[in-house]
Amino acid sequence: MLTRIEDILATLVAFPTVSARSNLELVDWVARFLSDAGFSVTRIAAEGEPKAGLLARFGAGQGGTLLSAHTDVVPVEGQRWSVEPFALTPRGDRLHGRGTTDMKGFVACVLALAETLRATPPARPVSIALSWDEELGCRGIPQMIDRVIPTLGRPDLCIVGEPTLMRLGLGHKGKASFRATCHGTAGHSAMAPRFTNALHLAADLIAALRSEQARLLREGAQDAAYDIPCSTVHAGRMQGGVALNIVPDLAEVLFEIRHLASETTEEILARITADLPAGVEITPTGAYPGLESDPATPAIAAFAALLPDPAPVKVSYGTEAGFFAARGIPTVVCGPGTMDDGHQPDESIARDQLALCAAILARQLRG
Incomplete structure (x- = not known):
């Protein structure tokens, strides 16, 4: 699985989806990838910009898990990189490239798992939401959020995969x-x-x-x-x-x-x-909006039990999680890597974080 995650991550990093540029090539690629994996895919075009997000769903029935991420990354101008920012470069146990931590590493884990679902279908639906312009102050998700539940149904849990070292993030300002x-x-x-x-x-x-x-x-x-x-x-x-x-x-x-x-x-x-x-x-x-999730919520408590350390944390940065929580969806922030590596020159993520993320998400989706 880790080899497949790295292959997908290399493809994602190669799309230079800096917020000032279009993300359409990445969205097109992911839409084809998920359609081939058996997902129903809905594209949502940005208003007045050459950008888009997508909502995708696999499986029938109610509930399930929604996996959420943004597609944009921060600029590299003015930073001193020792590797090509938009190419995945392995160094020891780490993978370097813009967005590896924030947050294409999580997306690669999600997509690698997505293509396995047809062979072993999950008991409950699996949904994916990818947005644009999160790095500019969460400008894309407001254009998407009203279509999430009508398109995907109401999930039992939303996991926003921003980097937390796979700790359970339950709050931010x-x-x-x-x-x-x-x-x-x-x-x-x-x-x-x-x-x-x-x-x-x-x-x-x-x-x-x-x-x-x-x-x-x-x-x-x-x-x-x-x-x-x-x-x-x-x-x-x-x-x-x-x-x-x-x-x-x-x-x-x-x-x-x-x-x-x-x-x-x-x-x-x-x-x-x-x-x-x-x-x-x-x-x-x-x-x-901020996020203030209750650890006693059944779906959140069940997910916490899958983590090596179930103790909740709060993160200093903002995410899109509050938009989902405001729609009554139990929502957590949990993803591979640490924001200490995000937005930095030579941004990177550890391979063991990707492996841990994939293992936890596999248990969540098949539980």
């Missing part, structure tokens, strides 16, 4: 991102006090973000299962102005909120904006 456009008035810098400096407005916003972060650290909700136990705010980009001797009339700040399940984006944003001066316009640019 939600995220919302924003663009703040700060409107000032232009003028000669020699008479700066007569004009409204857009960069000053942007600085006021950043000061408010810092103040809210300090408040969240001091008195916000806490969850010790996370490396950073509270909700967080972060300004990632600020720009404005055209010349030193001109008071800037426009500035922009990109910022985000990552929140615990017990807090909401709305309440955090309200505190940030409460005392901002006029001229700061804030526009949402993306969001995804």
Whole structure:
């Protein structure tokens, strides 16, 4: 099985599905692969982009397992790779290439198992969901999620295969991102006090973000299962102005909120904006829900029993899991590798992680 997984992973890595590019060649290949394996396949085209996702199902009846992944990977520009990013390169017990950990290794395990189901059909349905643009803030899955249950039925469990070293991930924070456009008035810098400096407005916003972060650290909700136990705010980009001797009339700040399940984006944003001066316009640019799954849910408890370490963890990064959970589907995050290797130059995954993933998924699908 591991040899077959590596063969499939080599094919997947060779598709340069960076979020800025199309993923259609990969989706076409996977759709043919799954159709040949006996799956019914439904393609979902992205709105206004040359991209797509797919939903696939094998078997009849109710329930079963849904295996979910994204097809896009992060860019390689600006990183110093010692191997070709879009070719699978073995080195010792590891396989290198963009997406090996995040998260084509999981997809390769799923596809290798998928082609075995016709010979030994599972007792319950097996479904697969592949999305696009997860790396851009989960932009693809919102266009797919309403079709999941009508197309695939309601699964007993959804496994989102982001890298957790095959630990049981039951939670992560939600995220919302924003663009703040700060409107000032232009003028000669020699008479700066007569004009409204857009960069000053942007600085006021950043000061408010810092103040809210300090408040969240001091008195916000806490969850010790996370490396950073509270909700967080972060300004990632600020720009404005055209010349030193001109008071800037426009500035922009990109910022985000990552929140615990017990807090909401709305309440955090309200505190940030409460005392901002006029001229700061804030526009949402993306969001995804958090995840807070119950380990006592029967389908989750049964899956946990298959893992070498059933103790649940929470992950620091975001996933698409919250979209499935919001539809009432018991959902976990569990996949091979670790995010410490994701998004890095010479990204890689250990062969034993792929073997462990395949073995656990085989028990889950045939249980």
